[in-house]
Amino acid sequence: MIRTNPELLTYINELYNKKNNGITEEKHNPKQRVIEQNKRYNWVYIIKKGITKCYLSDENGKDFIQEFLGEGMEFGEIEVFSGNPSFCCIEAITELVVYKISYIDFNTLLENDKKFNRLVIKAMAAKISYKAPRHSYQQSYPIEDNILRLQQLFPKLTEVISKSDIANYLGVTLRSLNRTLNQLKHRNEN
Amino acid sequence: MIRTNPELLTYINELYNKKNNGITEEKHNPKQRVIEQNKRYNWVYIIKKGITKCYLSDENGKDFIQEFLGEGMEFGEIEVFSGNPSFCCIEAITELVVYKISYIDFNTLLENDKKFNRLVIKAMAAKISYKAPRHSYQQSYPIEDNILRLQQLFPKLTEVISKSDIANYLGVTLRSLNRTLNQLKHRNEN
DNA sequence: TTTGTGTTGGGACAAATGTCCTTTTATAAA
């Protein structure tokens, strides 16, 4: 739900502290967009502190939240390899601190630092493997099952994330989310 | 819909023909499973010829098709990096020929062959970036829109892929798929 | 204070989708 990658963060911290690798730091306020959809960038980011949402919006104004990204999560790296403009939008939810690496420096690290190379690949493998069961579950089960699953995986959910973000994450309307939460509440009372 | 990766296939072909890299060939008949869910393997595969489906099944017997994989597509590589057992099942749809590389040889290539390394990363980036819009679209739009989208992206769909596979790809029941196809047909007749 | 604006919550109804069941057809096995 809120993904993290401590292993990657630790390594980037080391790199940042050790030498001049072209890694810089940047701060963002809540609701600020770090990356916009369909634009081109020359930076790869790694979250040092805070939470963002990663989402796609379509022509009809519907947003679909891919993932909530926490510490150590990388974004903007896919476009280094695909050569495409950004396919999603990254927006800060909390106060956010990110590390920033230019494409050039990122590629240099990839080629010359085996550990970095392996960590980047592992991060991508993780993205692939957590998307699969989520997609599968969301398609196959009703809203209620998905809410219960989320609450179990991440109990503090509603403290951090707004209702409409949760709805957009589950791919349902706010109305449906509220209705289902209500049914769950009443069922627990009896 | 049926993903391919010609660039990777070309390179693996070269490797296979050139020297002894530990790459072997293997054939499978339709409906045969190359990889089963939750099992451990020591092989990475690349499709030389044919089509497979990649799907997750859950406790309740529901199958959700992640993707149809065609020539040049790689599978089993995620587990090299995650260290987990296979998270999906790969089943041949047509006659299938695959290249097979052991984890050891795969890792050796990754470390020593920069082009191979880059192609594997690119393949993973592609997987991430096509999953996102698909997931988004399927969650946000009704079955009809999704069928129309599929028909446009891949007109010969129903010739190759069974109805129930299409339903499992869209995450809907066969009944709903049929109903929607029927509605579309009647609408076109008038 | 008043005036917005965003978030939360829910009523009433419509539309989409699922469940269960039956039939037909094609194709393979005996």
Next chain:
DNA sequence: TTTATAAAAGGACATTTGTCCCAACACAAA
């Protein structure tokens, strides 16, 4: 040929989810 078996198609009904509203509340800006 007969017999199974799987795929395709659809009827009838139940359930889920969406759409379109409106109301209450918090909180910030004027």
